[in-house]
Structure formats: C-alpha cells, structure tokens
Amino acid sequence: MxxxxxxxxxxxxNAAIRGFFAARGVLEVETPMLSAAGNTEPNIDSFQTRFSGHVDAGQALRWLRTSPEYPLKRLLAAGIGDCYELGRVFRNGEAGGRHNPEFTMLEWYRVGWDHRQLIDETVELVRTALALVGRSATLQVLSYRDLFLQGLELDPFTAPLEALQQPLRDIRIDADGLGRDDWLDLLMTHRLQPAFPADRLTVVHDWPASQCALARIRDGDPPVAERFELYLGGYELANGYHELNDAGEQRRRFLRDHALRQARGAVLPPLDERLLQALPALPDCAGVAVGVDRLLMAMRGTAQIGDVLAYDFAHA
Known part of the structure; x- marks a missing residue:
C-alpha cells in the first residue's frame, strides 16, 4: 500500500483522537517509556536496557514500557483527573502480520466510571475513526458467557475441559501444560473471533475471574472480572477494565504472575512498588487501551501491520 x-x-x-478528548475535557499527558519495573503478565515480555551514567541518577536496569498503564494510574492517584496518553510501547518477541515489537497505544481513564460506561465511549471513538474513511459499523454487546453459549453451545464457566478441547481437535496444538484459560483463549482466537462479521463492532464483557488482569472482580455465581474487549470483525482493538485499587490484591496477582513466569523459565521483572504504593489513592475509575495500529489496519482494510507503519521491525 x-x-x-x-x-x-x-x-x-492522531488529530481526530486529540480532538475527541479535547472536546470532552480529558487531559493529554506523557509518561516515561523507561521504568524501574517491568510487566509481570505471563504472556508479555519486556525489553531491557541499562543506563550508563552515574549511579546517583537511579537504578541502572530499566524496562521499556509495554503500556503506559502504571504511570497513568499513579497520576490518577495524585488527583489529576481524567487523562489519556497516545504514544509508543514495546513488547519483546511479538512480530508478525498483526504484531510489531514497537507500536502505538492509546490509553485513557475516566474517574467515577465503570467498565460499562467506558464501553459506550470506546465505541464512539472507534466509530469516529471509521468515519474518517467513510465507514460505519453495527454493534453487538454481549457477555463472555453468552458469546460461548451462542457461538459454541458451551458454558465457559462450567463446561468440562474435554468439552472445551473438542471444537479444536482439527487444529494442531501443542497441548502440553495448557490450562483451562489457555483452551478458552484458543476457542476465542480460533473459533469465535474469526466468525465476527467484518462490519460489526463486537464488545465482550464480564470475563472469567481467572482472566482478571488489573480489573475488579464482581461477586456472583460465578464471579466475573469487570473487563471488556472490543473487536472490529476479527481485529481485537481495545481492552478495558473497571480498575482495581486494592494494593494487597494487586500484589497477590503480580506474585501469581511471577509464579507462572518462573514455571516457564521466563525473566521475572521487578514488581512496580511505586504503583502498589499509589493504588490505595486511586479513585474509582475505568480505563481502556486501544491498539492504534490495529485500528489503522481495520480502517485501511489490511491484515499486515507493515502497511500502516513508516518502517516495520525488519526495516527499522
């Protein structure tokens, strides 16, 4: 292209995004790309680098951010109010048709909102982007459970593991060490997402509590993570949460991530102690991250991320 x-x-x-938030009084901020702490999520790896200057400047080992989430939450805890950042993030080992190790992320937070309110604004932003190229999209909003029931006639919360494996028997999978959430993820990526209509926005909310990440868990039968993902056709564009502000629970989740990373021999990034110290002051809020390159791919109708970059990783 x-x-x-x-x-x-x-x-x-980029101009439309900034105009969208300026009209709503949401402050644009910039936060560090280099951090003393890394991302502990088991399936995300961070780049590392070392500072060569004087030791008094701070810790030498630094991690390139995989998202601006942690420093944005520290700003929210400091009382700055609704904010967003549009900038570059980095994920080691992710390269391919839809992935580049360096990419652009839009992330924003709304104080006093929950994830359901943020769904509406996220849909509005994506529709604003599509309108730039003369496109529109219908909308379907449904729970994670209803998605599986409608698409596979399986209850993701109660179906036995063998029933989750059955629809995937015709694809080659290295099943060693795969747990229940891994099989659910495979069903999402190989069976459910490919069936989403190309001209429809699909929002899936209320995920299993075991896939909570940094979201709050709502009690119920079963308990669910107050989290959503938004897709345009088969493109995953956004991931949002009603944000957790319990520092003790967040530390437990970080340590659980460490245990999973250790089990697969992955690097163990240090916990973000500054975030944990700030969390008790984090106001009730919801936040969402949007992959800008993925959104551009959807706008241009291409399956190759290189088509929306000046230079991809192989040519940088």
Missing part, C-alpha cells in the same frame, strides 16, 4: 497515504491517515487519526 502507498506509504504517503498510510502516513497521512495516521496523522489524520
């Missing part, structure tokens, strides 16, 4: 038109569309989208 034409390089100039790709760069022009990115500039147009």
């Amino acid at each position: 034409d390089l100039l038109s790709a760069l022009q569309l990115r500039a147009l989208l």
Whole structure:
C-alpha cells in the first residue's frame, strides 16, 4: 500500500483522537517509556536496557514500557483527573502480520466510571475513526458467557475441559501444560473471533475471574472480572477494565504472575512498588487501551501491520 497515504491517515487519526478528548475535557499527558519495573503478565515480555551514567541518577536496569498503564494510574492517584496518553510501547518477541515489537497505544481513564460506561465511549471513538474513511459499523454487546453459549453451545464457566478441547481437535496444538484459560483463549482466537462479521463492532464483557488482569472482580455465581474487549470483525482493538485499587490484591496477582513466569523459565521483572504504593489513592475509575495500529489496519482494510507503519521491525 502507498506509504504517503498510510502516513497521512495516521496523522489524520492522531488529530481526530486529540480532538475527541479535547472536546470532552480529558487531559493529554506523557509518561516515561523507561521504568524501574517491568510487566509481570505471563504472556508479555519486556525489553531491557541499562543506563550508563552515574549511579546517583537511579537504578541502572530499566524496562521499556509495554503500556503506559502504571504511570497513568499513579497520576490518577495524585488527583489529576481524567487523562489519556497516545504514544509508543514495546513488547519483546511479538512480530508478525498483526504484531510489531514497537507500536502505538492509546490509553485513557475516566474517574467515577465503570467498565460499562467506558464501553459506550470506546465505541464512539472507534466509530469516529471509521468515519474518517467513510465507514460505519453495527454493534453487538454481549457477555463472555453468552458469546460461548451462542457461538459454541458451551458454558465457559462450567463446561468440562474435554468439552472445551473438542471444537479444536482439527487444529494442531501443542497441548502440553495448557490450562483451562489457555483452551478458552484458543476457542476465542480460533473459533469465535474469526466468525465476527467484518462490519460489526463486537464488545465482550464480564470475563472469567481467572482472566482478571488489573480489573475488579464482581461477586456472583460465578464471579466475573469487570473487563471488556472490543473487536472490529476479527481485529481485537481495545481492552478495558473497571480498575482495581486494592494494593494487597494487586500484589497477590503480580506474585501469581511471577509464579507462572518462573514455571516457564521466563525473566521475572521487578514488581512496580511505586504503583502498589499509589493504588490505595486511586479513585474509582475505568480505563481502556486501544491498539492504534490495529485500528489503522481495520480502517485501511489490511491484515499486515507493515502497511500502516513508516518502517516495520525488519526495516527499522
């Protein structure tokens, strides 16, 4: 695809994003790309680098951010109110048709909102982006449980493991060490997402508590994570939470992540103690991250992330 038109569309989208939030009184901020702590999530690996200056400047070992989430939450805890950041993030080992190790993320937070309120604004933002290229999209909002019941006639919370494995028997999978959540993820990526209509926004909310990440858990039968994901066709565009502000629970989740990483021989990044210290002051809020490159891919109708970048990883 034409390089100039790709760069022009990115500039147009960036301007539209900033206008969207300016009209709503949401503050644009910039936070550090280098941190003393890394991302503990088991399936995300961080780049590392070392500072070569004087030791008094701070810890030498640094981690390139995989998202701006932690420093944004520290700002929220300091009382700055609704905010967003549009910037570059980095994930080691992720490269392919839809992935580049360096990419652009939009992340924002709304104080006093829950994840359901944020769904509406996220849909509005994506529709604003699509309108830039003359596109529109219908909308379906459904729970994680209803998605599985409608698409596979399986209850993801109660179905035995063998029933989750059955729809995947025709694809080659290294099943060693796969747990229940791994099989649910495979059903999402190999069976459910590919069936989403190309011209429809699909929002899936109330995920299993075991997939809570940094979301609150709502008691119920079963308990669910107050989390949502938004897709356009088969593209996952956004991941949002009603944010957890319990520092003790967050530390337990970080340590659980460490145990999973250790089991697979992965690097153990230090916990973000500054975030944990700030969490008790975090106001009730909801936050969401949007993959800007994925959104541009959807706008241009391409399956290759290189078509929306100036230079991909192989040519950087």
